[in-house]
Amino acid sequence: MTTDTLVSRTTGILGLIETHQKTLLVLFLAILIGIPAYANNYVLEVLANTWFYVILCLGLNIVVGYAGLLDLGYAAFFAVGAYTTGILTSRFGFNFWLTIPVAMAFATLAGVIIGGPTLRLRSDYLAIVTLGFGEIVRIAARNLKITGGASGLIGIDRPHFFGTELNQISHYYFVFLALALLAIFASYRLQHSRLGRAWQYVREDEDAAEAMGINRVAIKLYAYIIGAVFAGIAGCFYAAKMTAISPETFTFSQSILILLGVVFGGMGKIPGVVCGAGALVLFPEVFRGIGSMRLLVFAVVMLLVMLYRPQGIWPAQKS
Amino acid sequence: MSNLDIILQQLANGLILGSFYSLVALGYTMVYGIIKLLNFAHGDIYMVGAFIGFSILSVVSGILGDGWTGIVATMALSMIAVGFIGVIIQRIAYRPMLQAPRLSILITALAVSLILYNLVMSITDGEFKAFTVGLGYEGISMGEVYITFTQMVLVSATAVLMTILHLFINKTMYGKAMRAISIDQDACRLMGIDVNRVIAVTFFVGSALAAAAGVMAGVYYGSIHFFMGFVIGLKAFTAAVMGGIGSIPGAMLGGLILGLLESFGTQIPFIGSEWKDVFAFGILILLLVFKPTGLLGRTEIERM
Amino acid sequence: MALLDIKKISLSFGGLTVIDNLSFGIEEHAIASLIGPNGAGKTSVFNCLTGFYRPDSGDILFQGHSLMKKNPHKITQGGMARTFQNLRLFKNMTVLENVMSGMHCRTTAGVWGALVHPGSQKREERHIRDVSEKCLDFVGILDAKDRPASSLPYGDQRRVEWARALATQPRLLLFDEPAAGLNYDEKDRLIQLIGRIRNELGITILLIEHDMGLVMRVSERITVIDYGHKIAEGGAEEIQNNPKVIEAYLGKEENGPA
Structure with missing residues (x-):
């Protein structure tokens, strides 16, 4: 088969998908909701993990894909959410659901503290500052009493949802699926809004955007904070699912992994980023043998994507 | 120990640490100056330098011994080898990206950094390697303070390397071309300067200096490991920013200041050594907030 | 004065x-x-x-x-609005989107508006579109509004810049x-x-x-x-x-x- 026919077939399929978009979407959702009835716990665990990374990748996508800022310490915001829930439920007896707004507030605060001063500067400075910030958060979590030091926190309360304690993997499958869908919805709405356009203006030409009356610092800060809040919320539910957290979950590698999902799928493209998140989780499950080589393979993939397909694996939108 | 002794001891420690930072910071600042790229992989080049030095030393020490002769030979060979690695990386990963958006080239640099890091990790199985040298522990003692000859030689070696670099930048054609390119790349092309070649030379020099620092760190600490480049990369970047990114004397100065700050900073009672990295990052963030142009940097004028 | x-x-x-x-x-x-x-x-x-x-x-x-x-x-x-000596359009966006950038400073919808789409946000979006189209019409390139800005001939790209500046009112x-x-x-x-x-x-x-x-x-x-x-x-x-x-x-x- 020549490339031409391949291309025309693919576009044919894409066209079919486009015409039956709504039907397909409903069908797909029905399958996703039906899965827990048939799948075993291993599959559910992997899928729940996938949805979880979809949230994180979409959150980072707002920062990297929409606003064009490189954040190398994204795991720190995830840590802020997880530790807020962990500390408040295990040490202060908070109800899980009440910790979410607190975590959102803390994530916002962290976003303002780190983003406020640095977003004025060149974008590469932000990258290194976020990297440093990520390390500071991890080191602080390792060394503070309240975060449980290197061994972390245990005995985090399971949340209740209308009287049912969420303690099955199938529960978390649905929790993370719902959150991922919410994240997709929010990303879509944000992308196609006044704010979303402003991110694109700033990404394409900061000076021209500024000359058009756009406050580039404020606009970037918005992206940074929204990204932080996504990760913060994901962190809350992560803590509830694991019931134990330790600083080693929130390393530089974690931040890089999330970034890879975004880059691989295609920065700024929602379906691409969702696929990227999926690839992130599924790849090591499928290729169990590679073990410690996983990050090496990921890094090589990242380099190849940047060199040969910087727009990511997802095809460009037709305009 | 008396207070004076502590001060002297920390001064010595700070100078050593600062030498390493300066040498690595130079690579950051040179590459940044010429192609405005924050080369994330630079810390890992330093680490690779240490491991290449380790391999070369194991051969060289059989011929020249593991004293200073062997070490100097090792260092020279490592610098050349790692210099070429730097050039190859630039050729494969960075050159195709020079016209791409900033974000793309930053991510590329990150990917290179991760590849080096994980490659060395899997080759060495994540183990520490003993950097065996036979230098002994002779030195001079001043009161309670003891400074080994090794320490003194390392600091002097840094000074020598920096002097050579200074002459290279200011007296040679390549050095002049580098400075010219950092001001206006297009004009340089029009004047017939082979810009790609000069960029390659910049990577060679920057990487070679990092390798020198890597070998010196091996000699000084006695062991090396695959993650030694991560934190020093961050700190050297801090040093480069402190001195004013793009400024070569700035990088030298910034490295020494950061080394001293860190060495004295960890003496503050409630900042334990587990917080010393936080201390350096904290400095970086404060610096970027209050003096992003650094000590010797100039404000950039963007042309409309 | x-x-x-x-x-x-x-x-x-x-x-x-x-x-x-x-x-x-x-x-x-x-x-x-x-x-x-x-x-x-x-x-x-x-x-x-x-x-x-x-x-x-x-x-x-x-x-x-x-x-x-x-x-x-x-x-x-x-x-006060300006145009640039060397064209500074948002190249990967459409002509209309380029001009809409000028309306940013005259409008207010934020995160809430984007996520929830309240009536005020919908009205505002329509207003942004209307004004931008008027500006394009004023400079005479309304026909090109959905084309990518970079695909226009040079003279028309200049006009997009003028429309964009006009949109800041x-x-x-x-x-x-x-x-x-x-x-x-x-x-x-x-x-x-x-x-x-x-x-x-x-x-x-x-x-x-x-x-x-x-x-x-x-x-x-x-x-x-x-x-x-x-x-x-x-x-x-x-x-x-x-x-x-x-x-x-x-x-x-x-x-x-x-």
């Missing part, structure tokens, strides 16, 4: 004086020009006015308020060499457009231009600078006969004051 009042501003970059103690004013509803040989510092003056450069000394008053401590976006919001519009690269017909239409912007929209205009024919035809008042220093000021005829101006241009410009 003048709409814009530049008072003794000076600017230098590392010892090189770019603007030297420059003063001039623009009355409301005027069409004024700033001219001078290449490198005279004209664009630097624009960059000072729009907040991209900070003068070392002096003051700039716009509608009676100082602009010296204001950021570019605040200045645009305050009613300015009181003062700064044109940085609007005729550069335009052909004869396009220049003619530009002259008409400048007149229409002032007469129909009531917007004051300051332009930098090298095409002396165009400058002389449209400007009511001309300020001439050389080496950042004002050397003459007045109406078209006065400027054309000013010996200092002739001296500054002589042999340096092909189309000197003819």
Whole structure:
């Protein structure tokens, strides 16, 4: 088969998908909701993990894909959410659901503290500052009493949802699926809004955007904070699912992994980023043998994507 | 120990640490100056330098011994080898990206950094390697303070390397071309300067200096490991920013200041050594907030 | 009171004086020009006015308020818009989206509006679209609104820039060499457009231009600078006969004051 026919077939399929978009979407959702009835716990665990990374990748996508800022310490915001829930439920007896707004507030605060001063500067400075910030958060979590030091926190309360304690993997499958869908919805709405356009203006030409009356610092800060809040919320539910957290979950590698999902799928493209998140989780499950080589393979993939397909694996939108 | 002794001891420690930072910071600042790229992989080049030095030393020490002769030979060979690695990386990963958006080239640099890091990790199985040298522990003692000859030689070696670099930048054609390119790349092309070649030379020099620092760190600490480049990369970047990114004397100065700050900073009672990295990052963030142009940097004028 | 009042501003970059103690004013509803040989510092003056450069000394008053401590976006919001000498469109976006950027500072929808789509947000989006389309219509390229900006011919890209600046709803519009690269017909239409912007929209205009024919035809008042220093000021005829101006241009410009 020549490339031409391949291309025309693919576009044919894409066209079919486009015409039956709504039907397909409903069908797909029905399958996703039906899965827990048939799948075993291993599959559910992997899928729940996938949805979880979809949230994180979409959150980072707002920062990297929409606003064009490189954040190398994204795991720190995830840590802020997880530790807020962990500390408040295990040490202060908070109800899980009440910790979410607190975590959102803390994530916002962290976003303002780190983003406020640095977003004025060149974008590469932000990258290194976020990297440093990520390390500071991890080191602080390792060394503070309240975060449980290197061994972390245990005995985090399971949340209740209308009287049912969420303690099955199938529960978390649905929790993370719902959150991922919410994240997709929010990303879509944000992308196609006044704010979303402003991110694109700033990404394409900061000076021209500024000359058009756009406050580039404020606009970037918005992206940074929204990204932080996504990760913060994901962190809350992560803590509830694991019931134990330790600083080693929130390393530089974690931040890089999330970034890879975004880059691989295609920065700024929602379906691409969702696929990227999926690839992130599924790849090591499928290729169990590679073990410690996983990050090496990921890094090589990242380099190849940047060199040969910087727009990511997802095809460009037709305009 | 008396207070004076502590001060002297920390001064010595700070100078050593600062030498390493300066040498690595130079690579950051040179590459940044010429192609405005924050080369994330630079810390890992330093680490690779240490491991290449380790391999070369194991051969060289059989011929020249593991004293200073062997070490100097090792260092020279490592610098050349790692210099070429730097050039190859630039050729494969960075050159195709020079016209791409900033974000793309930053991510590329990150990917290179991760590849080096994980490659060395899997080759060495994540183990520490003993950097065996036979230098002994002779030195001079001043009161309670003891400074080994090794320490003194390392600091002097840094000074020598920096002097050579200074002459290279200011007296040679390549050095002049580098400075010219950092001001206006297009004009340089029009004047017939082979810009790609000069960029390659910049990577060679920057990487070679990092390798020198890597070998010196091996000699000084006695062991090396695959993650030694991560934190020093961050700190050297801090040093480069402190001195004013793009400024070569700035990088030298910034490295020494950061080394001293860190060495004295960890003496503050409630900042334990587990917080010393936080201390350096904290400095970086404060610096970027209050003096992003650094000590010797100039404000950039963007042309409309 | 003048709409814009530049008072003794000076600017230098590392010892090189770019603007030297420059003063001039623009009355409301005027069409004024700033001219001078290449490198005279004209664009630097624009960059000072729009907040991209900070003068070392002096003051700039716009509608009676100082602009010296204001950021570019605040200045645009305050009613001064500019175009760029080298086109600075958002290349990967459509023509309409480009123009919509100008409406950003006149609208308010934020995160809540984006996520929930309340009535106010929908009205605002429609308003942004309407105004932007009107601006495109005004410059005569409404037909191209859904095309990617970079796919337009050069002359039309210039017009997108003008529409984009108009969409910020300015009181003062700064044109940085609007005729550069335009052909004869396009220049003619530009002259008409400048007149229409002032007469129909009531917007004051300051332009930098090298095409002396165009400058002389449209400007009511001309300020001439050389080496950042004002050397003459007045109406078209006065400027054309000013010996200092002739001296500054002589042999340096092909189309000197003819």
